[in-house]
Amino acid sequence: MDLKINGESKSFSDSASLLALLEQFDVHPDATGVAVALNDVVVPRAQWATTDVTDGDSIEIIRAVQGG
Amino acid sequence: MEKTGDKLIIAGREFNSRLIIGTSRYPDPGTMLAAIEASGAEMVTVSIRRLNLTEPSRESPVELLRDRYTILPNTAGCYTAREAVLTAQLAREALGTNWVKLEVIGDDDTLFPDIPELLKAAEQLLADGFVVLPYCSDDPITCRKLSDMGCAAVMPLGAPIGSGMGIRNPYNLRIIRDQIDTPLIVDAGVGTASDAALAMELGFDGILLNTAVAQAQHPVDMARAMRLGVEAGRLAYRAGRIPRRLYANASSPLEGVIGHDTDG
Numbered sequence: 001m002d003l004k005i006n007g008e009s010k011s012f013s014d015s016a017s018l019l020a021l022l023e024q025f026d027v028h029p030d031a032t033g034v035a036v037a038l039n040d041v042v043v044p045r046a047q048w049a050t051t052d053v054t055d056g057d058s059i060e061i062i063r064a065v066q067g068g
Numbered sequence: 069m070e071k072t073g074d075k076l077i078i079a080g081r082e083f084n085s086r087l088i089i090g091t092s093r094y095p096d097p098g099t100m101l102a103a104i105e106a107s108g109a110e111m112v113t114v115s116i117r118r119l120n121l122t123e124p125s126r127e128s129p130v131e132l133l134r135d136r137y138t139i140l141p142n143t144a145g146c147y148t149a150r151e152a153v154l155t156a157q158l159a160r161e162a163l164g165t166n167w168v169k170l171e172v173i174g175d176d177d178t179l180f181p182d183i184p185e186l187l188k189a190a191e192q193l194l195a196d197g198f199v200v201l202p203y204c205s206d207d208p209i210t211c212r213k214l215s216d217m218g219c220a221a222v223m224p225l226g227a228p229i230g231s232g233m234g235i236r237n238p239y240n241l242r243i244i245r246d247q248i249d250t251p252l253i254v255d256a257g258v259g260t261a262s263d264a265a266l267a268m269e270l271g272f273d274g275i276l277l278n279t280a281v282a283q284a285q286h287p288v289d290m291a292r293a294m295r296l297g298v299e300a301g302r303l304a305y306r307a308g309r310i311p312r313r314l315y316a317n318a319s320s321p322l323e324g325v326i327g328h329d330t331d332g
Contacts, residue, residue: 006118024223033130034119035162040150042157049101060118062158064130067115067142068090068229068278 001055015055019048025061033064074306076274079149079167079199079220080252081138085110086268087298088140088253089291090278097129099287104137107281107291111138113169115145116159117127133164140201142169147182149189156193168193169223169255169276170202179256189215191207194218206240208247212317215250222250226267227257230279234263239271245271260290261297268301269309 001012003021012021018038019029027034029045036043037060043051053059076083089109094217104112113129120184133139141159146152149172156168172189174182180219181204193200199220206224214222224244227233234257235241247250254267264275275298284290 006121025119027119033128033134033162035158035160037154037158040152040154041160044161048299060154060158060161061121062116062155063119063128064114064141064159064162065117066091066094066129067113067144068092068282 018051020060086274088276093282103287103291152189223253223255225256229256232259261293264297265301
C-alpha cells in the first residue's frame, strides 16, 4: 500500500490501523502536543486504533512548535 | 499593575495582561522563558508544523509553556482557507483548545493577509465552534466584517509581520476603534515600546508581538519595556489626553505676574 505521510510517499507491505502505522514512527496515543489528519480530516487519538489506512491515503502528523 | 477592573476580556476569559507574546525566534529557550515572564503576558502563541518523522528527539519548548500560559495556536504559513481550517482543527486536537489566531497570508514578501480566504476560513471556523482571533489588514471594512461575523477579537496589523515599522496608519486604527466594540489587538509591526504605547493610546485593547522582543539585543529587557509601554498607553487612553492645539496655552497663572501696572 502506498501512502503519503507529511507530503512524502511511502510504501508499506500490509494495510494497518492508523495506530499501528503511527507507532512505527514512535507516535503514541499519549504523546502530547501531537495531532493526526487522515485525508484532511482530523482523527482524534481515541480513534487511532479503530481507523484503517488504505492504499492512496494521505496522512498529516503535526505538533505544536514555537511561533508568533 | 493594571488598575483593578481593567481586565482584557476575550470570549469571556479574563486577562490581567494586555500583551500577547510569540514564542519564536528567541536566541534560546531559556531566554524565551525569561522574556515571556518579564513581559507579564498570560497568553502565548505557537505554530503547528509537520512532525519530523526521522528526528530522534521531539521535545518541544512548547511543552514548557503549557502549564503556565494560555496557548494560542496560529495558522501561520497557510495560504488558503482550506489549509487554515485544517491547521486550526489539528491545533485543537493537539493542544486541547478551540482558540485560534487565524492567519491566511497572501504572499511571502509582505505576509499581508489574503482577505477573501481569511473571511472564508473565519466563517468555517466559527461554524465549527472556534474562538477566532483573525490577523487582518488595517482596513476598517474588513475589521467590521470580521467583528460582525462573531470573531472574538479582531487583530489588524500595525505594519508587516517582523518589520518593526510600528503603527504605519494610526488614523485607520482610530477609525477601526470608533467603529467596532469587539476587542481590538494590534498584531504585527510593533518594533519598540513606544509603538505599543501608541496603539494602546489609540484605544486598542491589546498588543500581540514577537520579533521586537525575541530579536532585540536584550530580549528580557525589551519584554519588560513592552509591558510598561502597553500599561502606559492603556492608562493614558483611560486618563483621556488633552486636545492638540496649534498655539501655546500657558500652564502658570497669568494673574499676578510682576512688572505690570494693575490700576489701568
